[in-house]
Amino acid sequence: MSELSNIIDVAIIGAGPAGLSAAIYVQRAGKHAVCFEALTVGGQIVNTPEIANYPGIKKTSGFEFSMGLYEQATELGAEVIYEKVTGVSKVESGLEDTSKDDSEDTLPDEKYFNIITESGKTFQAQAVILATGAKNRHLGLPREEELTGRGVSYCATCDGAFFRKKDVAVNGGGNTALEDALFLSNYCNKVYIIHRRDEFRGEPKNLEAVKSRENVELVLKSTVTELKGDKSLEAVTVKDKITGEEKDIAVQGLFIAIGQEPNNQSFRDIVDLDGAGYISADESCITKTSGIFVAGDTRTKTVRQLTTAASDGAVAALAACEFTDRN
Numbered sequence: 001m002s003e004l005s006n007i008i009d010v011a012i013i014g015a016g017p018a019g020l021s022a023a024i025y026v027q028r029a030g031k032h033a034v035c036f037e038a039l040t041v042g043g044q045i046v047n048t049p050e051i052a053n054y055p056g057i058k059k060t061s062g063f064e065f066s067m068g069l070y071e072q073a074t075e076l077g078a079e080v081i082y083e084k085v086t087g088v089s090k091v092e093s094g095l096e097d098t099s100k101d102d103s104e105d106t107l108p109d110e111k112y113f114n115i116i117t118e119s120g121k122t123f124q125a126q127a128v129i130l131a132t133g134a135k136n137r138h139l140g141l142p143r144e145e146e147l148t149g150r151g152v153s154y155c156a157t158c159d160g161a162f163f164r165k166k167d168v169a170v171n172g173g174g175n176t177a178l179e180d181a182l183f184l185s186n187y188c189n190k191v192y193i194i195h196r197r198d199e200f201r202g203e204p205k206n207l208e209a210v211k212s213r214e215n216v217e218l219v220l221k222s223t224v225t226e227l228k229g230d231k232s233l234e235a236v237t238v239k240d241k242i243t244g245e246e247k248d249i250a251v252q253g254l255f256i257a258i259g260q261e262p263n264n265q266s267f268r269d270i271v272d273l274d275g276a277g278y279i280s281a282d283e284s285c286i287t288k289t290s291g292i293f294v295a296g297d298t299r300t301k302t303v304r305q306l307t308t309a310a311s312d313g314a315v316a317a318l319a320a321c322e323f324t325d326r327n
């Protein structure tokens, strides 16, 4: 906390790779970092079975990586508060500035920020880093919510084991879909990959790997239009985008891997969002509001990777520390 009061030096919203990296840099800069986390530390990467593209670490699991980050940050003195943040607002200080004799007789009101949580608590911070990441995109089909956990899943690593020797489908054409299909093909009877185009966003290496599996079938230029089943998923209806024909594929599991969307609706009043809903900021991680910074997948950027999240964490932390020194 600041020497002045109980005000947090740098509040970090989200304790994923970007948030925890920021916490490490804030602590090492001699300030105090408090991360607010709604669920579990580590963010989305915690469910990744294997990380093999983080420089300096040949191979690790998402869980191991997340725990390492958490331990590194907390051993340096960072705190994690398990509260969902529902809003950040400027504190109206209303302090009088006696050093000026013109009409501008109040100090800037953005000196501190209120951090409001779902449980109704309010914390104060000198600077804020938004590192809330992204959440899984939904198809938006009728019954999608009802059948989630009853055949519909957004995490093959978490739920795949329930579908041993069963027929399943993966929807999507990115690396997540390809890696999910590869993972599921190890123990499911049959894995369909349903993708709306015939070209994949995922890496060619991953595509070759799924194509080499005998129990994987590609259903291309097709979209899922209906989820069928009584108490749990029994089939998906897919529509061929070229011919318009629809057919049912009998599956007990559907893994939806159609990308993510940013987790930042609570902050739309205090920062600018780009056309896709990400928080507008360039590589400096500085938002339109002085004292509010953004790091990781929730920021406008072209490459959303573990390395870029960690890199944003460092940049945002140093900028936030510099801001607290100036204010």
Ligand code: NAP
Pocket (backbone or CB within 6 Å): 053, 137, 139, 171, 172, 173, 174, 175, 176, 177, 179, 196, 197, 199, 200, 201, 202, 223, 257, 258, 259, 260, 303, 304, 305
């Ligand atoms: P992604 O790369 O954005 O791919 C999403 C896929 O879903 C695309 O094929 C897209 O189709 C499709 N899609 C989007 N909206 C859809 C809708 N409404 N209906 C049907 N299909 C839809 O997402 P991701 O695979 O989750 O990957 C996210 C990022 O993480 C990427 O940068 C990826 O490379 C990275 N990642 C890396 C690793 C790794 O390095 N090991 C593993 C997983 C993910 P279109 O192609 O037609 O747009």
